[in-house]
Amino acid sequence: MDRSTLENQTDKLLILVVDDEPSLRHVAEESLLRGGFSVMTAPDAEQALVLFRTLSPDLVLLDICLPGMDGLELCRLLRSEPRNREVPILIMTGTGDLESIDRSYEAGATDFANKPISWPLLLHRLRYLIRTTGLSRELQENQERLVAAERIAGLGWWEWHLTGNRFQVSELARELFGLDQVAFDGSRRSLLSWVYPEDMPKVQTCLAQVLDQGGSVELDHRLKEHCSSVVHHRLTAIVDETGVVTRVFGIILDISARKVAEERIKYLAFYDDLTGLPNRHYFIRQLEMALELARRWQKSLAVLLLGLNNFKKINDTLGHSVGDRLLAECAERFTLQLRKSDQLGLQGETPSRFNGDEFVVLLGEIREAQDALRVARRLTAAMDAPFVVDGQSIVLSVSIGISVFPENGENTELLLQNSDAARNYAKGHATSHIQFYTQSMNEDSRRALALESRMRQALVNQEFVLYYQPKIDLVDGSISGAEALLRWIDPVEGFIMPGDFIPVAERSGLIVPLGDWVLVEACRQSMAWQAAGLPPLKVSVNVSGRQFPEENFVSRVGEIIEQSGIDPRFLDIELTESVLMQDVEKRIENLHDLKKQGVTLSIDDFGTAYSSLNYLVRFPIDYLKVDRSFLVDIPVNRGNVTISSSIIGLAKNLGLKVVAEGVENVDQLAFLQAQGCEECQGFLFSRPLPLVEMTALLQGGQARLPWRHFFPGT
Numbered sequence: 001m002d003r004s005t006l007e008n009q010t011d012k013l014l015i016l017v018v019d020d021e022p023s024l025r026h027v028a029e030e031s032l033l034r035g036g037f038s039v040m041t042a043p044d045a046e047q048a049l050v051l052f053r054t055l056s057p058d059l060v061l062l063d064i065c066l067p068g069m070d071g072l073e074l075c076r077l078l079r080s081e082p083r084n085r086e087v088p089i090l091i092m093t094g095t096g097d098l099e100s101i102d103r104s105y106e107a108g109a110t111d112f113a114n115k116p117i118s119w120p121l122l123l124h125r126l127r128y129l130i131r132t133t134g135l136s137r138e139l140q141e142n143q144e145r146l147v148a149a150e151r152i153a154g155l156g157w158w159e160w161h162l163t164g165n166r167f168q169v170s171e172l173a174r175e176l177f178g179l180d181q182v183a184f185d186g187s188r189r190s191l192l193s194w195v196y197p198e199d200m201p202k203v204q205t206c207l208a209q210v211l212d213q214g215g216s217v218e219l220d221h222r223l224k225e226h227c228s229s230v231v232h233h234r235l236t237a238i239v240d241e242t243g244v245v246t247r248v249f250g251i252i253l254d255i256s257a258r259k260v261a262e263e264r265i266k267y268l269a270f271y272d273d274l275t276g277l278p279n280r281h282y283f284i285r286q287l288e289m290a291l292e293l294a295r296r297w298q299k300s301l302a303v304l305l306l307g308l309n310n311f312k313k314i315n316d317t318l319g320h321s322v323g324d325r326l327l328a329e330c331a332e333r334f335t336l337q338l339r340k341s342d343q344l345g346l347q348g349e350t351p352s353r354f355n356g357d358e359f360v361v362l363l364g365e366i367r368e369a370q371d372a373l374r375v376a377r378r379l380t381a382a383m384d385a386p387f388v389v390d391g392q393s394i395v396l397s398v399s400i401g402i403s404v405f406p407e408n409g410e411n412t413e414l415l416l417q418n419s420d421a422a423r424n425y426a427k428g429h430a431t432s433h434i435q436f437y438t439q440s441m442n443e444d445s446r447r448a449l450a451l452e453s454r455m456r457q458a459l460v461n462q463e464f465v466l467y468y469q470p471k472i473d474l475v476d477g478s479i480s481g482a483e484a485l486l487r488w489i490d491p492v493e494g495f496i497m498p499g500d501f502i503p504v505a506e507r508s509g510l511i512v513p514l515g516d517w518v519l520v521e522a523c524r525q526s527m528a529w530q531a532a533g534l535p536p537l538k539v540s541v542n543v544s545g546r547q548f549p550e551e552n553f554v555s556r557v558g559e560i561i562e563q564s565g566i567d568p569r570f571l572d573i574e575l576t577e578s579v580l581m582q583d584v585e586k587r588i589e590n591l592h593d594l595k596k597q598g599v600t601l602s603i604d605d606f607g608t609a610y611s612s613l614n615y616l617v618r619f620p621i622d623y624l625k626v627d628r629s630f631l632v633d634i635p636v637n638r639g640n641v642t643i644s645s646s647i648i649g650l651a652k653n654l655g656l657k658v659v660a661e662g663v664e665n666v667d668q669l670a671f672l673q674a675q676g677c678e679e680c681q682g683f684l685f686s687r688p689l690p691l692v693e694m695t696a697l698l699q700g701g702q703a704r705l706p707w708r709h710f711f712p713g714t
């Protein structure tokens with residue numbers, strides 16, 4: 001029979017009686033059964049052990065004298081097993097045998113009973129014994145649960161008894177927080193000796209407060225032993241019935257993990273994970289605070305909004321992980337530039353990451369707008385060196401828009417909005433550019449936006465047309481080609497010149513589909529002229545800086561050549577220097593690819609932008625188009641005479657042909673002919689012509705050219 005079957009029969013408590021005397025076992029069994037217990041009996045220690053281990057009795061009644069192993073030995077053996085420590089063991093001894101009583105207790109007995117046993121009395125004692133054992137077991141279990149809970153919660157406590165000036169610390173508090181009871185020398189300072197020294201004053205203040213006013217106070221502070229951990233500390237004064245504080249009780253909770261999480265949340269809320277820079281929210285806060293100060297002290301401040309040019313393309317072509325690394329390096333470069341500027345005495349310079357490829361810098365105090373310009377220049381210079389990612393060199397440029405308080409805006413919103421407007425202006429340039437905000441910008445950007453949407457519509461409505469300006473062979477005056485020039489005929493506004501819409505188209509990206517249309521149309525027209533029986537004519541097409549670097553530009557040109565059927569030798573692509581000087585190595589590669597399509601290449605407006613001779617040699621180009629500004633007032637303007645003749649000489653040395661633009665008078669013509677310039681275009685010969693007129697001019701043939709009298713010998 002095991003314990004569970006016994007219990008199933010009855011809820012009664014089970015008593016194991018161990019005695020070698022059968023009569024005693026018999027009496028015991030009867031008395032105990034009558035007393036409401038269940039009973040098992042054993043005549044010796046061996047059998048008792050078997051029963052004990054299988055049935056786990058609630059109490060053992062054990063005779064001291066047993067054959068073999070005696071009662072005391074059995075008692076000791078039972079007690080040696082930890083799970084049996086709580087079971088009450090009552091040892092039956094001879095009356096007045098004090099020595100046995102002593103030895104019984106030493107062996108771990110809970111109590112003793114004198115023989116002969118008075119069973120009615122013993123029943124009472126047994127019930128009492130079992131109850132107290134139950135209570136103490138419950139207490140013990142509760143305590144264990146409490147300690148486990150404290151450990152899980154990271155909770156410790158201390159108590160200071162004012163009466164007697166005793167200090168007590170929980171086991172866990174010592175273990176977790178390094179609190180040491182021994183160090184308590186009775187002083188209040190030593191009471192809190194475990195507090196981080198810097199935080200001690202505030203904890204002392206709280207202690208003084210609860211001593212003085214009673215109640216509880218809570219605070220967070222660090223610990224001396226583990227200064228990186230933070231605890232939440234609640235001090236409570238316990239008062240007696242007269243209101244006098246008798247004890248102070250402290251509970252400490254380890255909140256380090258929570259603090260770390262809070263810090264992380266705070267970090268993520270105010271910092272950008274990728275670059276480690278403050279983020280937009282942080283920046284706006286800083287700007288608001290700086291504005292407060294600037295208003296109070298009547299100072300100026302500046303907001304510099306930085307946008308990386310063409311960054312989207314980098315992400316698209318090289319992937320986001322390269323993009324991310326570039327952003328992080330930009331952040332580093334900008335930060336370095338700003339640190340140095342502390343020497344300028346500019347306060348509050350903070351680079352922040354604003355949006356994807358945008359950064360923003362706050363110059364918290366500037367004396368004049370020039371201060372902002374100086375910083376902006378350093379920031380653009382920081383982009384000069386190419387970035388190297390995975391062994392490839394990448395050139396980035398930055399557009400910076402600057403707005404200044406109070407001139408360009410009184411509040412955060414306006415300053416940001418206006419620096420953004422300025423930045424948009426700066427973006428129109430091929431290289432890094434800095435732009436201060438001006439009042440007209442908002443008006444301009446509104447107009448630009450309206451123009452942009454009208455332009456989109458115009459493209460659909462086919463409101464764009466091409467005009468053609470003949471290029472003249474300077475030897476015989478024949479038409480050597482024609483430049484296709486874009487015109488917009490708006491049904492309401494009429495004629496719109498490229499200077500008025502191309503910059504907007506470039507900024508918005510609309511130039512890409514528009515430029516594509518120009519290429520298609522120019523090639524189509526060239527073939528239409530041939531179909532009408534005219535000899536093949538070289539057409540020049542202007543290609544924007546925005547369009548040329550497009551990934552599929554070269555293949556698109558190939559496609560257009562194929563679809564139109566044009567002989568590529570009769571297609572000339574005009575590019576400006578500034579387009580080529582950005583990311584030069586890549587551009588040289590693009591030019592070579594383009595050349596492979598069989599087209600010729602021209603550098604347009606030559607001399608107006610910076611270009612290095614070094615590179616010029618490496619560009620696979622065919623023509624240099626001298627900008628018309630160098631022909632102004634020739635031959636009177638000696639400077640222009642020198643420049644033009646140098647450019648022509650240079651081109652000849654490089655084996656390039658020269659086309660002079662903007663020839664308006666015969667003096668210029670004579671000069672160019674004398675210099676050996678090959679071709680020219682200009683109002684002296686013809687303005688850009690609408691299709692019908694250009695066709696008529698071509699059909700008229702050489703003999704009917706209006707300018708034939710300039711070439712009398714031919």
Ligand code: C2E
Nearest residue numbers: 485486497498499518542543544662663664681682683688
């Ligand atoms: P560009 O490529 O340098 O074109 C020459 C410009 O000079 C044309 O202005 C032409 O009308 C003007 N011009 C020609 N001869 C003379 C002259 O003797 N005197 C003066 N004062 N001007 C002369 P237009 O047509 O207004 O075009 C201006 C610019 O717009 C072009 O300069 C070119 O950069 C751009 N553009 C025109 N069509 C397109 C196009 O289809 N695509 C792109 N991307 N840009 C274009």
Ligand code: MG
Nearest residue numbers: 483542574604
């Ligand atoms: Mg041109």
Ligand code: MG
Nearest residue numbers: 604605625661
């Ligand atoms: Mg030009």
